[in-house]
Each structure stands twice: as C-alpha cells, then as structure tokens.
Amino acid sequence: MTEADLGFIRRILSVAETGKPRWDPSAVYVYNDDNRFSPPRRQVTLSIGFTEGGGNLKKVLGAYIEAGGALSKELKPFLAGLGDKSHGSLAGNQAFVSLLKAAGKENCMVKVQQEEFDSMYLKPAISWGETYGFKVPLSYLVIADSYLHSGSMLGFLMSKFPEKKPSAGGNEKIWIRDYLAARHSWLKNHSNTILNKTVYRADCYMKEAAKDNWDLTAGPIVMNGTPVHRTG
Numbered sequence: 619m620t621e622a623d624l625g626f627i628r629r630i631l632s633v634a635e636t637g638k639p640r641w642d643p644s645a646v647y648v649y650n651d652d653n654r655f656s657p658p659r660r661q662v663t664l665s666i667g668f669t670e671g672g673g674n675l676k677k678v679l680g681a682y683i684e685a686g687g688a689l690s691k692e693l694k695p696f697l698a699g700l701g702d703k704s705h706g707s708l709a710g711n712q713a714f715v716s717l718l719k720a721a722g723k724e725n726c727m728v729k730v731q732q733e734e735f736d737s738m739y740l741k742p743a744i745s746w747g748e749t750y751g752f753k754v755p756l757s758y759l760v761i762a763d764s765y766l767h768s769g770s771m772l773g774f775l776m777s778k779f780p781e782k783k784p785s786a787g788g789n790e791k792i793w794i795r796d797y798l799a800a801r802h803s804w805l806k807n808h809s810n811t812i813l814n815k816t817v818y819r820a821d822c823y824m825k826e827a828a829k830d831n832w833d834l835t836a837g838p839i840v841m842n843g844t845p846v847h848r849t850g
Contacts, residue, residue, distance in 0.1 A: 623755045624740065626834055626848050630759060631739075631766055632666055633841040634819050641666040643731050644722025648709045651812050658810060660709040664718055665731060667739075667766055670707060676700040678734050687726040693717050739766045746771060751784030754832040757794050760823050764801070767819065775800045791832065798824050818842040 629639040636642065645665050652661040652671035661670040668674040679697055683690040696714050699705040708714045721727045743762035752758065764771050779796035782788030802820035805813050822841045829836060838845035 619744075619755055619758060622848070623758070623834065626839075626846070627755070627759050627762055628735070628740070630822075630839050630841055630846050631763060633844050633846050634763060634822075635666045635766065637842070637844060639844075639846055641731075642722070643728045644719045646715050646718050646722075648715075649812060651810070652707065653810065654703055658812075659707055661707050662709050662715065662718070665722065666735060668731070668734070670701050670709070672769065673701045674734070674738055677738065678730060681730045681734055682721060682727055685726050685730055687721055687730075688724055689717055689721045693721065749785070751786075752790055752794075753784070754790065755834040756823065756826055756832045757790060759834065760794055760798060763819055763823070767816065772801075772804075775804060791827070795824070795827050798827065 632639055632641045636645065643665050647663045648660055649663065650658050650660050651663075652659040652669070654671055659671070662675060663669045664675050664678060668678045670676075676697060679693055679700070683694055683697070687693075693714075696708065696711075696717075700708065722731075740762055743765040744758060746765075747758050747761045752761065761771060775797065778800040779793075781793045781796050783793060784790045798820050802817060802824065805817040805820060808814060818841070822839065826832075826834070826836075826839060831837075831839075835848065838847045840846070
C-alpha cells in the first residue's frame with residue numbers, strides 16, 4: 619500500500635469513529651461501553667477511540683507527559699490506576715475531563731495522538747494483514763477497522779466461515795466478504811445496544827466489496843452518510 623492509501627484509511631476510520639475525516643484531538647466522550655464489566659461500565663474515550671478501559675487512554679497520556687505537554691503536571695496524578703478494573707472510572711471526574719479537552723488543543727497532544735493511533739491500530743493491523751497474505755487496500759481498511767473498533771481481529775468471528783486466509787491458499791476477497799458478513803451479524807445482534815448502532819461500519823465496507831472497489835479508488839467512500847474523498 620502507498621502512503622496515499624494509508625492516509626485515506628485514516629480519514630475513513632476517523633469518520634467511522636467521530637463523523638469527521640479529521641478527528642478532534644480535544645473531543646472527550648463518555649459512554650457505557652467498558653465491556654470488561656457486566657453490564658458495561660461508563661468510561662472516558664478521547665478523540666478517535668483512546669479508551670479508558672482499553673488502556674489506550676493511559677498510553678496516550680503517558681506519551682503526552684513524556685513529551686512535556688503543557689498540562690503534564692496536572693494530568694500526571696491521574697495516570698496511576700487509570701483504566702485498571704480495581705479503580706473507579708474517571709467518567710464522572712469533571713476536572714479530568716476538562717484537562718483532557720484543554721490538552722487536546724495543544725500541538726503536542728495532536729502529534730502524540732497521531733503517532734499513537736498508528737502505533738496502536740494501524741501498524742498492528744498492517745502487520746497482521748501482511749502475515750496472513752492480504753494485499754489490497756480494502757482488506758487493510760477492514761482489518762484496521764477491526765483493530766480500532768474491537769482491539770484485534772476477532773477469532774470467534776473468523777471461525778464462523780470456512781474460507782482460508784490468503785497465506786493458507788484461500789481467496790482474499792472471499793475471506794474479507796465472509797468476515798464482514800460475520801462481523802455485520804455480530805454487531806447487529808449483540809446484546810449491547812451501543813454495538814448495534816455501529817453496524818454502519820460493516821455496511822460501508824460490504825458495499826465497497828460489492829462494487830469491487832478493492833483498491834479504494836472508485837469515488838468517495840460513504841461512511842455512515844459522510845462522503846470521504848481520497849484526497850483532503
């Protein structure tokens with residue numbers, strides 16, 4: 619894949635998460651979607667998907683503090699225990715939320731988030747795809763979306779269809795279509811209604827596969843009603 623492909627994938631994923639091709643580094647969300655708990659617990663999510671419960675918010679803040687961000691001193695006390703199951707969520711801590719929003723307006727935090735996004739989601743997705751023989755940009759978009767939305771390629775979904783991965787002699791396009799169908803069904807029927815509302819992600823990629831837009835060059839990609847252009 620080219621750097622243009624990767625930039626396009628970043629923008630599509632940003633729309634999937636935030637509704638905008640360029641995510642707002644200062645945006646803070648609180649949802650009942652920390653699935654380590656039953657029922658899911660409230661958690662803080664920063665910008666494009668750095669979650670408190672998933673541990674990625676702590677990584678971002680750690681990198682920001684190490685980089686010498688202007689609000690490092692104020693945010694550092696929150697770092698210990700952030701995201702640990704044994705600690706309460708900071709979702710109701712308005713001082714913490716306000717500091718996150720303020721830090722997100724700094725160039726330092728913008729740079730940290732861009733670097734951490736690639737490190738946490740895009741690079742592992744590319745590595746996984748290369749390991750299993752995937753070649754085309756749409757495949758890598760699907761894989762990266764799964765890493766961003768679910769933390770990995772989910773084994774129980776991959777076990778729901780017989781097609782082998784390309785590295786094992788399977789057909790890449792059939793495999794991606796089958797994975798998307800399994801993911802679509804899982805999101806649509808999940809007991810957590812928040813996940814039901816994210817089925818638009820699989821819908822988008824299934825439509826592109828149906829159009830044979832495997833190289834992501836056939837017009838804008840429409841993610842949840844928002845057109846995303848290849849350049850921008």
